[in-house]
Amino acid sequence: MTHLPSTEAAVTALRAIAAEYAREIEVTHDIGADQTSRRTSAGVGVTADPDGSLPHEAHVELGGRPNVRVRLYPDEDALITVDGVECPDIDxxxxxxxxxxxxxxxxxxKARRFPPGHFLMVPLPRDRVHKEYILVGLSPWLARRTR
Incomplete structure (x- = not known):
């Protein structure tokens, strides 16, 4: 696994994946403590964190199916949304x-019979699986992957 030390390094990796899988990619950037979503207490016009660093957040939208959006936070985690299913706190x-x-x-x-429910299961390196409860209805892409 490659360590992605910055938001920009992660965006570069996502651009490579988009090219590899022939997906369109759209990227927008929020730079500065007054612009990023987790620094709302920074105040108007305050761009740097107290340590002097400049936080950088990126929003990435990938074309095709499933509909995938990635929000890369300055705190080295991400929110990935797959066909409306939010998967927070992804490293x-x-x-x-x-x-x-x-x-x-x-x-x-994964379909659960009792109580009824569905979970998006995404395998990750080192024999880990990200499991996310699906609150919304199943999109056609999600429905085709039900076991």
Whole structure:
């Protein structure tokens, strides 16, 4: 697994994945403590964190199915949304592996009989699986992956 030391390094990795899987990619950046979502207490016009660093957050949208959006936070984690299913607190280093699992067809939806429910299951390196409860209805892409 490659360590992605910055938001920009993660964006570069996502651009490579988009090219590898022939996906369109759209990236927007929020730079500065007054712009990033987790620094709302910074105040108007305050761009640097108290330690002098400049926080950088990126929003990435990948084309095709499933619909995938990635929000890369300055705190080395990410929120990945797959067809409306939010997967929070993904380690930034795991984002490329998460997307490869989706695009290579390794992710699946686990159906639970009682109580009824569905979970998005995404294999990650080192024999880990990210499991996320699906609150929304199943998209056609998610429904085709139900086991």
């Amino acid at each position: 930034r280093d795991d984002v490329p592996a998460f997307l490869r699992s989706l695009y290579d067809g390794h992710a699946w939806v």
